[in-house]
Amino acid sequence: MSTVFRRPSDALIALFIVTLLSGASATAQEPATADAGVPDAGAPQEEAPAALSPEELAEIEKALGSDATQAQQNAPAGTASAPQSSPGGGGFSLPGMSTSGTNFLDLSLVLDVAAAAFTAKEPLQTGGHDPSRNGFNLQQLELSIGSVVDPYFRFDANIVFAQFGVEIEEAYGTTLALPANLQVRAGQFLTRFGRLNGTHPHAWDFVDQPFSVGRVFGGEGNRGLGTEVSWLTPLPWFVEVVGSATDASGEGTARSFLGSSGERVLSPLDLQLTGVVKQFFPLSDDLSLLWGLSAATGPNPTGYRNRTDVYGTDVYLRYRPITQASHTLVTLQAEAFYRRRQVPEDVLTDFSAYAQAAWRFSQRWATALRYELGTPARGEGGAEVVDPLDPDWTDDRHRVSAAVSFWPTEFSRLRLQAATDRAGWRESPDYSVFLALELVTGAHGAHAF
Amino acid sequence: MRTFRLLAALCAAITFLTAAPARADLSVVTTVPDLAAITKAVGGDHVQVQSLALGSQDPHFVDAKPNLALALNRADLLISIGLDLEIGWLPTLQLGARNPRIQVNNPGFLNASQFPRVLEIPQGKVDRSLGDVHPGGNPHYLYDPRQAVPVAKGISERLAQLDPRNAATYRANFAKFRDELEQARAGWEKRLAALKGAPVIAYHKTTPYLADWLGFEPIAFLEPKPGIPPNPSHVASVLAQGRQRKARLVLVESYYPDTTAKLVASKIPAPVVTIHGGADFRAGETYLQHINELVERLEKGLAGQGG
Numbered sequence: 126m127s128t129v130f131r132r133p134s135d136a137l138i139a140l141f142i143v144t145l146l147s148g149a150s151a152t153a154q155e156p157a158t159a160d161a162g163v164p165d166a167g168a169p170q171e172e173a174p175a176a177l178s179p180e181e182l183a184e185i186e187k188a189l190g191s192d193a194t195q196a197q198q199n200a201p202a203g204t205a206s207a208p209q210s211s212p213g214g215g216g217f218s219l220p221g222m223s224t225s226g227t228n229f230l231d232l233s234l235v236l237d238v239a240a241a242a243f244t245a246k247e248p249l250q251t252g253g254h255d256p257s258r259n260g261f262n263l264q265q266l267e268l269s270i271g272s273v274v275d276p277y278f279r280f281d282a283n284i285v286f287a288q289f290g291v292e293i294e295e296a297y298g299t300t301l302a303l304p305a306n307l308q309v310r311a312g313q314f315l316t317r318f319g320r321l322n323g324t325h326p327h328a329w330d331f332v333d334q335p336f337s338v339g340r341v342f343g344g345e346g347n348r349g350l351g352t353e354v355s356w357l358t359p360l361p362w363f364v365e366v367v368g369s370a371t372d373a374s375g376e377g378t379a380r381s382f383l384g385s386s387g388e389r390v391l392s393p394l395d396l397q398l399t400g401v402v403k404q405f406f407p408l409s410d411d412l413s414l415l416w417g418l419s420a421a422t423g424p425n426p427t428g429y430r431n432r433t434d435v436y437g438t439d440v441y442l443r444y445r446p447i448t449q450a451s452h453t454l455v456t457l458q459a460e461a462f463y464r465r466r467q468v469p470e471d472v473l474t475d476f477s478a479y480a481q482a483a484w485r486f487s488q489r490w491a492t493a494l495r496y497e498l499g500t501p502a503r504g505e506g507g508a509e510v511v512d513p514l515d516p517d518w519t520d521d522r523h524r525v526s527a528a529v530s531f532w533p534t535e536f537s538r539l540r541l542q543a544a545t546d547r548a549g550w551r552e553s554p555d556y557s558v559f560l561a562l563e564l565v566t567g568a569h570g571a572h573a574f
Numbered sequence: 575m576r577t578f579r580l581l582a583a584l585c586a587a588i589t590f591l592t593a594a595p596a597r598a599d600l601s602v603v604t605t606v607p608d609l610a611a612i613t614k615a616v617g618g619d620h621v622q623v624q625s626l627a628l629g630s631q632d633p634h635f636v637d638a639k640p641n642l643a644l645a646l647n648r649a650d651l652l653i654s655i656g657l658d659l660e661i662g663w664l665p666t667l668q669l670g671a672r673n674p675r676i677q678v679n680n681p682g683f684l685n686a687s688q689f690p691r692v693l694e695i696p697q698g699k700v701d702r703s704l705g706d707v708h709p710g711g712n713p714h715y716l717y718d719p720r721q722a723v724p725v726a727k728g729i730s731e732r733l734a735q736l737d738p739r740n741a742a743t744y745r746a747n748f749a750k751f752r753d754e755l756e757q758a759r760a761g762w763e764k765r766l767a768a769l770k771g772a773p774v775i776a777y778h779k780t781t782p783y784l785a786d787w788l789g790f791e792p793i794a795f796l797e798p799k800p801g802i803p804p805n806p807s808h809v810a811s812v813l814a815q816g817r818q819r820k821a822r823l824v825l826v827e828s829y830y831p832d833t834t835a836k837l838v839a840s841k842i843p844a845p846v847v848t849i850h851g852g853a854d855f856r857a858g859e860t861y862l863q864h865i866n867e868l869v870e871r872l873e874k875g876l877a878g879q880g881g
Contacts, residue, residue: 177810177813177814181810181813181841182806182810184837184841185806185809185810185813185834185837186806188809188833188834188836188837189804189805189806189809189833189834191833192831192832192833192834273677273678276674276677276680279669299669301669301674301677302674302677303672306647306672307672308672357643357644357647357670357671357672362641362644363640363641363643363644365640403640405639405640405641407639407641410628413637413639415640443637445637447628447630447631447637448628448630449630450630450828450829450830450831450832451831452831488803489803533802534702534705534706534801534802535662535706535801536702566702569658569661569662570662571638571661571662571663571664571665571666572638572662572663572666573638573666574637574638574639574640574666
């Protein structure tokens with residue numbers, strides 16, 4: 126197996142890197158200009174920087190670096206992350222938040238493009254919008270639409286444009302006025318199994334999807350047409366209970382259930398049922414803990430009344446100083462998935478997980494590190510067996526990814542990510558490098574925690 | 575005799591229960607602490623008030639923590655600054671709160687920006703090449719105590735609408751707040767008369783309302799555009815302007831890093847004055863106390879002391 130980069134890709138990537146870095150550098154060093162259209166208390170007289178001595182310029186550089194260091198000193202070991210999109214919709218705001226009384230529809234577009242280089246001829250990327258080939262990849266162009274329908278419902282949709290197609294990723298209504306702390310969603314939506322499944326690439330610290338999600342649910346994450354009921358319990362701390370019933374079909378969305386088979390729904394047991402409990406603990410002003418337990422059950426097509434169960438737990442620890450001046454943000458996040466599938470004459474089980482740490486150490490810069498693990502399928506006797514869904518997956522798989530992010534503003538992001546993927550069934554590790562650009566335009570998105 | 579003892583015990587129990595402390599009539603949640611302080615001043619003992627953000631937080635970037643949604647779930651009234659200041663975090667909390675009263679355009683939601691005189695409403699095309707510019711105008715109006723009066727009046731009227739039984743108390747509390755504020759304001763303006771016309775450098779565009787009130791002249795901002803962090807060439811340009819115009823003060827909010835501001839100030843030279851982002855409502859600080867502290871800091875700055 127060849128591990129040498131193909132020359133044309135090298136040239137393309139180098140060109141792309143130079144172009145992007147030049148653009149980023151130009152943005153970062155943009156000199157101050159009068160804000161056209163913004164009234165200012167007299168145009169300030171701008172003096173040439175040459176009026177300052179070289180020593181003073183050096184001190185200015187040092188002070189700017191010190192501002193970053195000052196933020197860094199508040200951080201324990203770890204990494205930070207950017208604000209994340211809200212579950213169920215990237216980039217939307219409620220009408221009425223805008224001053225214009227005629228704003229009935231909030232639209233935003235998120236563009237994700239990446240230049241990628243892989244050592245493997247067939248990269249093992251599972252995410253539907255992961256970069257998956259050498260060269261330039263259009264990960265997705267996401268159109269988010271949000272609006273309040275009336276005092277009782279709001280509508281949200283995400284339409285994703287890819288190079289070879291358009292898909293309605295989500296389109297659902299949410300109730301606004303049910304009694305007893307209840308809320309219902311109906312339509313097509315991402316289930317809230319775990320932490321990452323209900324979010325979009327815009328909210329992620331990494332360019333690609335953890336392979337746990339792709340393996341268990343599919344490249345698009347777990348979603349389907351259906352309905353969801355959630356309840357905010359009247360306990361003194363935040364506890365939310367969520368239940369949903371969704372279509373169990375879809376190779377990219379319900380892979381461990383009916384997947385790509387065309388089975389009919391004959392009873393409610395032919396739907397995927399998902400249950401989630403989420404708890405939040407404000408450990409201090411600066412430190413927050415979110416813990417979730419999830420379970421999903423549904424039919425699979427391997428035999429009459431054969432079923433799949435998936436159990437998961439997720440933890441999210443977030444440190445962000447709010448009682449002093451700081452841009453520091455450190456997050457630790459982990460999810461584990463245990464999957465149990467009935468197949469003819471056997472029951473297969475496997476385990477997948479990831480853990481990641483992100484550290485935003487200044488207003489514009491962040492780093493992140495992620496470790497992923499997937500075990501092979503085991504039968505009832507404990508012996509490793511060939512999994513019909515992933516016949517190659519006959520050994521443990523470990524992947525480590527590292528990323529550096531740069532935000533010119535909260536509306537644009539550049540990320541450089543490298544990964545080493547040690548799949549036990551391959552002779553040698555696969556390596557990958559991504560350089561990704563993300564642009565957000567349109568309505569200002571409201572970020573979830 | 576046994577019957578009498580039972581009756582006595584029952585009377586004692588009833589007395590104990592009815593003697594329990596009276597609960598507040600309204601639960602109010604505000605987005606920023608200054609609104610909470612004003613609401614408490616107007617509502618008095620009849621309202622229980624909580625602010626979602628601390629004064630030490632940049633109100634543009636508050637985490638939408640689930641416990642804040644829990645507070646909103648139980649609120650009778652949500653008061654926001656508006657003008658897109660909270661756009662990055664409040665809608666998520668409103669949706670997750672499952673409280674129809676506090677959704678936009680319901681009686682339990684109050685956008686306070688409808689009351690003050692809003693400055694810096696952009697003319698012409700607005701887009702993000704201008705930085706994080708607010709299309710509806712500059713949202714930092716509570717730095718100007720003159721704008722706090724119509725805001726307090728708007729809050730008292732909404733409290734009266736939601737709790738008619740105590741309407742007279744809310745209006746009386748507002749009148750008291752207004753009178754105390756007007757009296758204090760005369761003293762503040764006298765103490766800071768020397769600031770009129772003085773050139774001042776600031777970190778972020780929070781100063782227009784302060785400048786409009788006190789008459790000083792912001793000549794430059796350390797942020798090249800709102801939300802864009804300082805870069806060396808821009809800082810050098812600001813320093814050159816500061817020297818040329820003999821800037822009297824450098825103003826920076828407590829939630830922004832201050833090393834660059836201190837360097838520029840030391841080179842001009844001019845004192846650095848730290849502005850607290852809002853009243854320390856959780857510690858019981860009132861709006862008047864917060865503005866008075868701000869005035870004291872500016873006063874010391876004019877006397878050449880940073881702080």
